[in-house]
Structures are given as C-alpha cells and as structure tokens.
Amino acid sequence: MQTIDNLYSQIGKNIVSSIKEKNHKIKYLNQVLEGYNIEKTLKKGFTLINQNGKFVSRANALNVNTNFGIKFFDDEVEINNG
Numbered sequence: 086m087q088t089i090d091n092l093y094s095q096i097g098k099n100i101v102s103s104i105k106e107k108n109h110k111i112k113y114l115n116q117v118l119e120g121y122n123i124e125k126t127l128k129k130g131f132t133l134i135n136q137n138g139k140f141v142s143r144a145n146a147l148n149v150n151t152n153f154g155i156k157f158f159d160d161e162v163e164i165n166n167g
Contacts, residue, residue, distance in 0.1 A: 128158045130158075132155050132157055133156040134147065134149060134153070134156075135153065135154045135156070136148065138150070141153065149164060152166055
C-alpha cells in the first residue's frame with residue numbers, strides 16, 4: 086500500500102513540477118513578445134516610415150519624391166510629394 090502512496094505522491098510532484106516549468110516558459114515567452122511590442126518602441130521616440138506599402142529601413146531606400154507615411158506613437162502623418 087505504501088508503494089502506491091509513494092507513486093501517487095511522486096506523480097503529484099511531477100505534475101506540480103511540470104506546471105511550474107510551463108508557467109515559467111509562458112512568462113519568458115511573454116517577455117520576449119513584449120520586447121517586440123512596436124508601441125513600446127514608438128513610445129521611446131522612434132518612428133516607422135512606410136512607402137508603397139513597405140517599411141523603409143534605410144535612408145537611401147526612401148524616395149523623397151514619392152508619398153510616404155510616418156508613424157509616431159501618438160499619430161500618423163502622410164507626406165505628399167507627388
């Protein structure tokens with residue numbers, strides 16, 4: 086009878102350990118996702134520039150003679166050059 090009790094106790098401990106491990110992984114993944122939160126990045130003063138439906142990541146990729154948009158944390162501005 087004691088062997089069954091020991092097995093039952095060990096199964097319970099394994100379940101608790103597995104739940105704790107999964108909970109830790111969820112917290113970690115949540116932190117990773119927060120790191121990719123574009124709103125937080127914009128709040129720090131960065132902007133996103135898009136032109137022709139694509140984000141512009143380099144100055145030489147921006148055609149200043151074509152319309153483009155600038156997204157700030159609090160608003161978005163369209164620059165019309167065409």
